[in-house]
Amino acid sequence: MEKFTIELIVANRYGVLNRITGLYARRGYNIDSLNVNETADPQFSRMLIVSRGDAYIQTQMVRQLSKLYDVKEVTLMATVNFKK
């Protein structure tokens, strides 16, 4: 299945990572890679999450993630060609 990357700006607080990965886990979507970095503003972190799924899964993940209180921004990144 197609890989896709979601970029998140989230509150830089304990427990936030858990809420986000929990959402993936509940729907049975594996996370292929995960990156978390504090932004220039220490109140926020930027996350990059790579997982797999079709257009339905991608839209669902964006919409479900947008509902989380600690999530400030969600971007579905243009699909990257991982096979180059």
Add this chain to the structure above:
Amino acid sequence: MKRSGAQIIIEQLCVHGVTTVFGYPGSAVLPLYDELYKNAHRIRHIITAHEQGAAHAADGYARASGKTGVVITTSGPGATNIVTGIANAYLDSVPLVAITGNVDVPLLGKDSFQEVDIVGITQPVVKHNFVVRDIEELAFILHEAFRIAGSGRKGPVLVDIPRDIQTKLCTYQEMKPADTAAPIQKHGDLQEAIQAIKGSKRPYIYAGGGVVASGAQEELLEFSRRICAPVGLSMMGMTALPASYEWNLGMCGMHGTEAAAIVESESDLLIALGVRFSERATGDIEAYRKNRTILHIDIDLSEIDKNVPSQIGICGDIKEVLRSLLDTLPQRENNAWQQRAAQLKSTQNVSSQNNFSPKSIIETVSRYCRSDTLIATDVGQHQIWTMLYYPFEKCRTLLTSGGLGTMGYGMGAAIGGCIAMGGRQTVLFTSDGSFGMNLCELATAVSQELPIVVVILNNQSLGMVRQWQTMFYEGRYSQSTLHRKTDFAALADAFGAIGYKAATLQELENALQNAPKVGPMVIDCPINIDEKVLPMIPPGGCVEDIITS
């Protein structure tokens, strides 16, 4: 001025218009309970028999009144006892704020006495939850809790407050309630919706809990009349239209009416309002989508295209969207379609073999009820019979567990609803299995002097389970026959309530006439163990598979 954490909780509850809370004390909330004692003139605290009952009561309070319900418990077992109640509120989008105590901050994470990670436990079933580790954050967190619970798609929020946070002091600045009508993410094109409606020959509306939550009953009625569309309701939407409305076809889906199933299958446009297309409502999704356009309107963007892909999806508050549609849509004429719906509605009549049947019992009770009587149910056959036979006229008169299907919900919900509406006449339709789960709350109804009539449709079994075993397991009744000898009428007496046994409609009427103005009454109505909920569309089926006898 400095205030303690417990005082701040009280102030924040009052600022948010909370006048009644449900709960149960314990060591981790004793500072808060001390303040509740001192503030009894501002906040009424209802002590239940079990925390689960308190959570369901707060939920029933919210459903009946439209306000956010509040439940308070201690840490550990007090907190875990409300998990079902929280999940129940989550699946039915009921605004609820749950406050749990916890061990002192330095003891957190050490498996201390009565410590559980209730924030971790409830994470999948709340809109959000908080642990307060710093008293400076307390007022803001409570403010956020009420804002989140009551805005957008409503739901439960849990705030875990360690005991020492309740006793610490800090400067308190009042935080006025947030505007919960905050703008919702807009999505979709109203023009497309208008074109689809104008082009449709046989429009059909499938309305759900979102209509009730946004208070859009009048708009729905006008919309249905304007575009000549008959309406089927989800269980959560049962009070979205008066039962007497000629194109209200009643509940749709697995245990819905035949009229709703047929009209749905003949429609060319399905307008879904405030629903999530539960598989109990749709059955086979391919058959459901075939030959019709789906227009889905919901406040929660993640619901659009989640279970059923729609051709047109609109995200917004139902009331606002319907108003915009009504502003532009002209009055339609569609005699043939309306007559078809009206004729199907009038011929739908499930006959009952014997005189003292679920149908005749519910109809007899309904004659004794007023249009604003609160109806609570538990879960099982009796719940579906209530949906099929009770004529709901007014919005927010039904308290039932739709999404989670929680047996034992009804008694707590009836208490909460009755209290929310100032002691209004309340009826709980239940059965022996469900009532057995939380009947301890009869004690609460007695001490609070609540006029709740509990009608037990007593089939001496887990009737719904038995029905499935009859239909799909060749009559192997595994653990669904309850060989109990409970005398519910005597039990009611023992609780200080009034108990009756009614085996005929006449006896039922006599009992109802003696219903007290204060305090609960229990009427045990023995019915045939093999009464079925019909019609039924088997799981994953469609209208062709409907079983009517």
